[in-house]
Amino acid sequence: MTVVTDAAGRTPACPLDLRLVLDPDQYAAGTALVLAGPLADGDVLLDEVVPARAPWSAVVAAGDVLTIVDVGANQSADCLLYSADDTAERYSVPDTIAWGGNVYVRTGTVLRSNEGNPLATVIANEVDRQDTIGGACGKESNTLRYGHHTAAEHGCRENFLAQAAAYGMGARDLVSNLNWFMNVPVEADGTLGIVDGISGPGKRVAFRAEMDILVLVSNCPQMNNPCNDFNPTPLRMIVTEGAA
Amino acid sequence: MVSVADEHETGTVFSARADARARGGKVADAMPYVPASSTPFPPPGVAPEALTWAETVAGGGYTHKVVARGTRVRLADVTGEACAHVLVYNAMEPWERLNVADTVKIPWQAYLGAGHPLLSGDGRVLATVTADDTGRHDALCGTSTAKANRARYGDSAPQGPSPSGRELFTLAAAKHGLAPRDLPPSVSFFQGVLVGADGGLTFAGSAGPGKSVELLAELPLIILIANVPHPADPRPRYTCGPLRVHAWRARPTSPADPRWAATPEANRYYLNTADYAAARGI
DSSP states (O other): OOOOTTSSOOOOBSSSHHHTOOGGGGTTTTOOOOOOOOSOOEEEEEEEETTOEEEEEEEEEETTTEEETTTSOOEEEEEEEEEEOTSSSBHHHHHHHHTTBBBOOOOOEEEETTTSEEEEEEESSSSOBBSSSOOOHHHHHHHHHHHHGGSSOOHHHHHHHHHHHHOOEEEEEEOOOEETTOOOOOOTBBBBBOOOOOTTTEEEEEEEEEEEEEEEEEEEOOOOSSGTOOOOEEEEEEEOOOOO | OOTTTTGOOOOSHHHHHHHTTTTTOOSSSSSSSSSGGGGSSSOOOGOOOOOOOEEOOTEEEEEEEEOOOOOOEEEESSOOOOOOEEEEETTTTTTSBBOOOHHHTTTTTTSSTTEEEETTSSOEEEEEEEEEEEOOSSSSSSOOOOHHHHHHHHHOTTTSSSSOOOHHHHHHHTTTTOOOOGGOOOOOEESSEEEEEEEEEEEEEEOOOTEEEEEEESSEEEEEEEEEOTOOOOSSOOOOOOOOEEEEOOOOOOSSSGGGGGHHHHHHHHHHHHHHHHHHHH
């Protein structure tokens, strides 16, 4: 039996058969899947592949680093962060933007909570800019953007709700989010929107937890805009232990 | 020196009662006007007896109200120094609430202005911005936090000289049974922020005194307003002027309004909202 490994000989965990999840024939013609490794040194504490369209979550301890790998290129990883000790304190788009003075997320951006506290800091990033103003798709918002015939399609809001429920959270706990590997330019007159991605196979972003954080991710299932190149692909999530 | 206590005769229950009752009928710079028709500042073109909410909110103050579907809410910046941070909730299911990402993404526009919807995350429009003579608003930076105001002004407490928006929202929300987890990112009116080509923010500030915006409630709403300096306001002093709030009964957006079908997205958020209202029997 073939075992899938990365260049370092490591095999990530996966809730589905990893050989199928990483089989290019499962995706659009020409899809390249690159199982890049972590962007930070340190012992690997967690290594999982998130299948296309699926949710994911984990607690990342203060000081540890989460690397997210865009395995199949331009796959939006919608992401919410919460203080693991008190989930009422959670990621805040406006606090991140207002404190940082910039709408784009890049290396050095501090991801702040609704109390203004640092939840995490982006320590490495292989994409020019990451999005945090485009929000998440969902069945209901899809009806506005694309028409009522899309209402049956699964969305990130549904992934977030499913994953949040596992932690006793619900609709009150969903707020505007990060979109790793999604591209949302803002024109001079304020026009904005999701356009073709600027990521690529195996490109990565990594952030260090500044407190113990709960991370929810929706591997975006959207099929009506270029946030995942109309081709949902897997993500790899790697947590490495921070320097002591 | 005469103390405040020296001005009052409150030694017995009878004298305390008389002293308390002697305070009634006074006027303050910031106060609600009840009934609303008694406002000294009725909006032009609105019959005072149609008003359902009339109030002046001080800089550093907050207010909140539950309003009916079809209510028009006019916010006026008296001095050009107000900054009205606003959160809206479906009053019947308050976990449906303002979603700033959908509010900028669905209309393909980051800057709020006349015709812009305040959308929930549930594919519906909670309120429409029906009038605006400023073009200086913000849906990106949210409101201020205790941490930011302590660092910036030395204090953030509601009882202090420089309250933060989040702490005022926390109090306003609590009066409707809502907790801190019910406070999503907010929008603000009267102080603008612009996004540069590199994503950098520039504080554009106010369009001057006497400006106003009007919101139309498309569903029954809980409205929370905190009137505090914009978080990107670079001025070192806590600077915030009075905000006038007036509301009156009108009707929600209907197919008779050009905005009902101004864009494909608008058509569908008005349709979804009307569909919800019809099913609820409101």
